Amino acid sequence: VGIFKRGENKKIYEYDPDTKTNMSKELQENITKIKSALQNCDDIVYREFKVGGVDGTKAFLFYVDGLADKNLIDDFVITPIMITSRIVKPDYKDVLSRLAEATKDSGMTVGDFKENNIVEDTIGAILSGDCALIIEGYENAIIIATKFWPARGITEPATETVVRGSRDGFTETMRMNTALVRRRIRDPRFKIKQKQIGKRSKTDVAIMYIEDIADNCILEELYKRLDSINIDAILDSGYIEQFIEENTYSPFPQMQTTERPDVVAAAIYEGRVGILVDNSPFALIIPTTLAAFFQSPEDYFSRTILSTFVRAIRLIAGLISVLAPAMYIAITSFNPGIIPTKLALNIAATREGVPFPAFIEAIVMEITFELLREAGVRLPRAIGSTIGIVGGLVIGQSAVSANIVSPIMVIVVAITAISSFAIPNYEVSAAFRLIRFTLMIAAAIYGLYGIVLVGMAVLMYMANIKSFNVPYLSPLTPFNRGDMKDLIYRAPWKLMKNRPLHYGPNDKRRQS
């Protein structure tokens, strides 16, 4: 009962992101509200000063140390307001009476500011790196864009390197990333819509599309799904991806992720939608198909015949990475009749003395390889090469000479590994990894029949799932003849007059 009686301890303001509290004309009241919300935040800088001399009007500045540009605030906000305002003539008193207007119009020499009369929004702006200026007798806070923090420079993307093509990749700063895309699309119809998602993190999310190309249904669906996210923090685009995808338990990625601004720009020109999330160098592209994961930006820069050849190689790599160990198991344990006699005898000879059945042998080797891969990813680069030596020489060579695995098994695992690296997208190659293990189990139980069975199930599943209502296997199923120009065969640019139609672009022609 006593709790309710402690009137003197009652806070005049309690921060709640969902309420909207109006600012007041009383400077002290505003300051108290903001300070009470930001108490114990020692990285906040409070600066109280007077405009034009000791008897001038009181003003107050808030910003976060480290997120705001101190030099800009000192030189272009505080200096003009404190010092330069003293030389305003002819009527100094008159200026004081309309100080806020005078400050905005002729005081501060900064380009980007806006006004705000909600306390919660002002606090949000301060925490995102802007500087809030509050002036005695003026009920709006002036939010000055002073975001500046030490950021990683633009470097070549680590996961999607190309031989020919631009070398710039996204960074953790969203504004830099949108600039990289905007540089490639100088069209007023290219829109960047920003949202803040995350009740506490207030992460900026940018949705990028070209208004008259992108399909409105996809946009509407995207907004609907983004609005339904109700989480306190978004730390990476991976969070958004998992919230807005259709099939949560699918091994297949239903959104393309990329670190490359040229890939995002190309997708936007195809009528797709790009999503950038602050603090994440990975952009999301929706909708997507399986075929998109087998394409590299380079395919469009190099010559038609070469690109087609490389795409065919990638497709073969995909098949090998899924099938090779399973085929090895099926052939050695069930169906040795289907391979050439000499090969069969070769395998039989090399397997003599190996203590495990082919399935155990394959599983052991595949798991060893997965361990090597996982260890290699986490290790510092300097030690990374050691893993190669340990894995390749020690495990591979010694396991064979100790007669624990057959040399052909080592070859199979090596070819599988190389093939899985030839798939341009990491996530789809990870999905293939899972299917590979499933197929291996099926092959161990049913032989070739099992491979066919599971293979068909996977195909049926893939034909069934959708990414933002675009079937995953399009343009193969549903079949679209026009889009065959950019599947495995990459037609010359002169002939690709239409955008890919399975993404449903509003404006179908890209060459008139």
Add this chain to the structure above:
Amino acid sequence: MIKNKDKSNFLKRLQISLLIVTVIFSTGCWDKIEIDERAFVLAIAVDMAEGNIKSESSSLSGEEFSGKIDKKDYIKSTFFMPIPSKLISGSVDAFATEESEGINMQSAIQSLSMKFSRKMFFGQTTIILIGESLIKNEKAFREFVDFLEREPDMGREAKIAILEGKLADLKNIKPKFEKVFAAYAGGVFKNANKTSSALELPINEFLAELRGNNGKTVIPVVSVESGNLKMDKLALVNEFKFKNYLETKYMRPLNIITGNLTETTMVVPYSGNKLTFKTRGCDTKIQLVSDKDHLKYKITAKIEGDIDNYLFNMDMSDTTQLKNAQNKIRDFVENELKKTISHFQNDIGSDYLMLEEHTKKHNYSTYEKYKSYWDEEFKKASFVYDINIHIRRLGGVKR
């Protein structure tokens, strides 16, 4: 009403799911035999057994319970199996030759399996040799064909031939270039096929001919001659009964008629010299011209090839000379065909030219008319020939 519909839907689903489940359990890891636990049988040779039958073979054949089996009914088979590890390491004795007897193939395999650490596997079998006395024993031959049809692993591309002589002769063969007998025999078969001195007969074709074409099959014959395998004869089999041997000279014309001619060399007399014509390919069409009174066929053959040597003064760029040569070869081929057909009509008296199968496919009503006494009709049939010889002059030198 609705309930009934639901029930039938449920039953339909149940049936389908049961079907799927049954299929899944029709095979499984219990069928698994690792590749190093199998004995690859690369070649099989079978003949009727001679002399004493081993006691375990006779007990496996069930003699004690079902009564004495005539010794003559036993078959003897030889299995040629490589030893993979020795083969890879380059050992001399890289293949094992195992013999076994039994009342049929299955019991022969079983009595051998009793002494074996590995499971015999026929999926890589490439050569099947049938002994002379087995092919002449209709019952045993039928049983052997039944084995070929039923063995699920049996490679469908394995080549079949008849072995003239005894099984024991095979032991004298010492392949010069190959380590394994099957590889050697396979090579001999392939070469014989290329030179049209014999033909390669895969199991698939063999079975198809036995079942279709009224059971008339032409099977190549091999013999062992001073440590080598020789393939130079054909055997004619009619409804599982051995009929006759066919000399090699009839092989080429037979290949022209059946459209199987590939590469062969004809030596044609030409203005006092010998002209060597090497065929590169042949396109044969057979047409039934009429079936009034008797059957009349037209054989159209287009044969293309090179002149292999012309040491004598022949100018290849001279079209008249070229035409003369072509005419000579045409006459030669026509003569060969005539003699072969008359050999089949008069000496053998049975249609091994696949005409019956051809007529059945293309002129069914005619076939229907004569099918009960086809061979008699075949003997009376007449033939017209339209032979086209084309000499290629690619790379010819004008002297």
